[in-house]
Amino acid sequence: MARPLHILSPKRNKRLQTGWEGFFPYYAGFPELFARELLQSAKLPQGAIILDPxxxxxxxxxxxxGLGLTSIGIDLNPVMIIVARARVLPPSEADHLRPLAATILSHARSATLTLDPSDALLGWFDPDTAAFIRGIERNIRRSLVGNMTKSPEAIHLDKISGTAATLYVALFAACRKLVAPFRSSNPTWLRIPKKTEARVAAPNITVARHFAANVRSMSAALAAKANADLLVADAARSGECKINLxxxxxxxxxxxxxxxxLTSPPYCTRIDYTAATRVELAILGPLLSKSARALGKQMIGSTQVPSAPIEVEEKWGPTCAKFLDALRKHPSKASRGYYYRTHLDYFDKMSRSMERISDALKPGANAILVVQDSYYKDLHNDLPKIISEIGEQHGLSLDRREDFHLRSMSDINPGRRSYTRPSGATESVLCFVK
Ligand SMILES: C[S@@+](CC[C@H](N)C(=O)[O-])C[C@H]1O[C@@H](n2cnc3c(N)ncnc32)[C@H](O)[C@@H]1O
Structure with a gap:
């Protein structure tokens, strides 16, 4: 009999996000330790392919x-492609980052750039600040984004070098710090300032210092990681990793x-996955082939109403059908219109995606999904159960389910305080087998 999988709690723990990890604090991830224990306990053979869709x-x-396994990571958000690409930068690159950043900054300082008036950075920054940030970005792009990445039709972000991706992450973090006044109580949300509101005005030296400090800390953290890896006598050769948009x-x-x-699907709690990375998308503007709005619409969990009508399908399972019916009949405003339609969009995209995941899996292979439940007003959206049923409809069997209680929900639902519902949320680890 196969060895049981070792499942730790998938709850995020800020204290574990130090060193190299600390530079990738994007929300809604599961901890590194959770993924490592699970993958190690799976005892996968050499050459096995791991997918996170x-x-x-x-x-x-x-x-x-890090475990020497071959992996494929997929995401629709270009920001996440850059972030995931930077995260696997080999420690041997640590020494190159600082001199590269110094050259990029000196080029950005010496040439003044005429900013395109439609540059998305102007949403948060005054023209001078935006022009300097764009200057840094342009120099990263010109010196590090190679010809392999560019083609006449598009930029292939999947082919971006790890070094370029890392310098982009350093610029993301510098800008995030500068736009802090536009963050709301929800840590993932960055608002666009009103027309009348003052934009961030930062002297070039401040922007340059933030960027350089990030590069310095990243280089030090990567070097420290290299030293720690050397202590592991039979440190595995890094496994091949493809990250695709x-x-x-x-x-x-x-x-x-x-x-x-091994994956955690987009939540069904009206999290706009592009709104959370707005400023990063603005930085990446020249590399993108799609507007942030169009990207937002394509996302699973989109807050935009789908263009074409969607019908409830049997393959979404009985729990989903019951939930959607209750949602449609809910007396609150916009339930039968906007909310019903955006939920239909979510389940439609999830079901299609689960079908593709199931097709891609080898017979007998496992799919582990970390899923969180939520509430729509007073209605329980039992997403773990719904996803289990959708999986079953597409040829997967649920082998095991472990539940963990979370004190707070990743929720930005309006009016949550006016309904009675239990506090917190349940995060479930669903183990499917094909
Ligand atoms: C819950 S997060 C995954 C977090 C991840 N486990 C981590 O450690 O950071 C869900 C991801 O799904 C992506 N996503 C949403 N819709 C998608 C789609 N249609 N295709 C691919 N990725 C999508 C979002 O951009 C987001 O990064």
Whole structure:
């Protein structure tokens, strides 16, 4: 009989986010330790392929790579592709980062850039600050984004070098710090300032210092990681890792080609995954082929109403059908309109994605999904149960389920205080087998 999988709590723990990890604090990820214990306990054979179709900040690809396993990470948000790519930068690159950053900064200082008036950075920054940030970005792009990444039709972010990705992450963090006044009580949300509101005006020296300090700390953390790795006598060779910009609804993966899936699907709590990375998307503007709005619409969990009508499908299972029916009949305003339609969009995209994941899995292989329940007003959205049923409809069997109680929910639902509902949320680890 196969050895049981070792499942730790998937709750985020800020204290564990130090060193190299501390630079990838994107929300909604599961901890590195959770992924490592699980992958190690799976005792996968050499050459096995691990897939995370909603890779986010790339915890799965990072851990798999450290264990010498081959992995594929998919995400639709270009910011997450850059972040996940930077995270697997080999420690041998640590020494190159600082001199590169110094050259990039000196070029940015010496040439004044004429900013395109439609540059998205102007949403948060005054023209001079935006122009200097764009100057740094342009120099990262010009010196490090190679010709392999660019083609006449598009930029292939998947091919961006780890070094370029790391310098982008350093610039992301510098800008995040500068736009802190526009963060709300929800840590993942960054608002766009009103037309009349003052934009951030920071002297070039401040922007340059933030950027350089981030690069310095990243280089030191990576070097420290290299030293720690050397202490492990038989440190595994880093596993090959592919990070692809793709939509799980339409992704193309070989049938029966994947040995293990470890992932956490987008939540159904009206989290706008692009709003959380607005400033990073603005920085990446020249590398993007799609507007942030169009990207937001394509995301699973989108807060935009789908263009075409969607019908409830039997393959979403009975729990989903019951929940949607109750939602449609809910007396509160906009339930039968906006909220019903955005929920239909979520389940439609989830079901299509689960079908693709199931097709890609080898018979007998496991898929582990970390899923959180939530409330719509007073209605329980039992997402773990719904996803279990959707999986079963697409040829997966639920082998095991472990529940963990969370004190607070990743929730930005309006009016949550006016309804009675239990506090916190349940995060479930669903173990499927094909
Ligand atoms: C819960 S997060 C995953 C977090 C990840 N486990 C980590 O450690 O950071 C879900 C991810 O799904 C991505 N996503 C949403 N819709 C998608 C789609 N249609 N195709 C691919 N990725 C999508 C979001 O950009 C987000 O990064």
């Amino acid at each position: 909603w890779n986010g900040s790339g915890t799965t690809t990072y851990v798999a790579s 793709s939509d799980t609804v339409s992704m193309k993966l070989g049938v029966d080609s994947v040995d293990f899936v």
